[in-house]
Amino acid sequence: MLRKGKMLVVVGSLLLFGTATLVHAEEDMQKQVDAVKAAIPKFAIPMREVGDRFQNMYYAAKGGNWGLAFYMSKYMNGAMNPAKLTKPVEYADWANFYSKTFDPVNKAILAQDVKSFEKEYKAVIKNCNECHVAMGYGFIKVKQLKAPADQGIDYSIKSKSTDVPK
Ligand code: HEC
Structure with a gap:
């Protein structure tokens, strides 16, 4: 017992x-x-990369380096991935922006249509800034640079938008 x-x-x-x-x-x-x-970064750190890749994309497209332009767009979007975890609600707005508002820019890159790219690219800057205003960052106003943000790449190499490995 x-x-x-x-x-x-x-x-x-x-x-x-x-x-x-x-x-x-x-x-x-x-x-x-x-x-x-x-x-893990929230919005500010990835947005720095978004800003630079967005500027670079323009010079790649203008230089006929369509592979580089598509690559810049792809990783501009990829740069925001950490925010999926750290800012899920705001990330949804980014995802919506990239898949819808930014789509005409991507379509122009895929079509390698420089005229349409120029038009859509210039138009989308307004949308970038609208989100900044909406999220309380109206003092961050994107403007186009006179040269790419990253000077260490040759923007004039000719390539196709489909050259980017999957
Ligand atoms: C979903 C809303 C949203 C969209 C769309 C958006 N941004 Fe931003 N962006 C922000 C927020 C929020 C900040 C401020 C970051 C913070 O403090 O968290 C920011 C900051 C920035 C910064 C400053 C980064 C730094 O710290 O130096 C740049 C540059 C920038 N955005 C570029 C762009 C460009 C270019 C586009 C369009 C291609 C764009 N953004 C689209 C929300 C957005």
């Missing part, structure tokens, strides 16, 4: 101890996840 009682106490303590350890481990894990999330 006594032995059985002792056994129960031992098992019970082990269970309690085990549960406490598990709860602790879970809290610890959540803390680590939160810390990782806090270290």
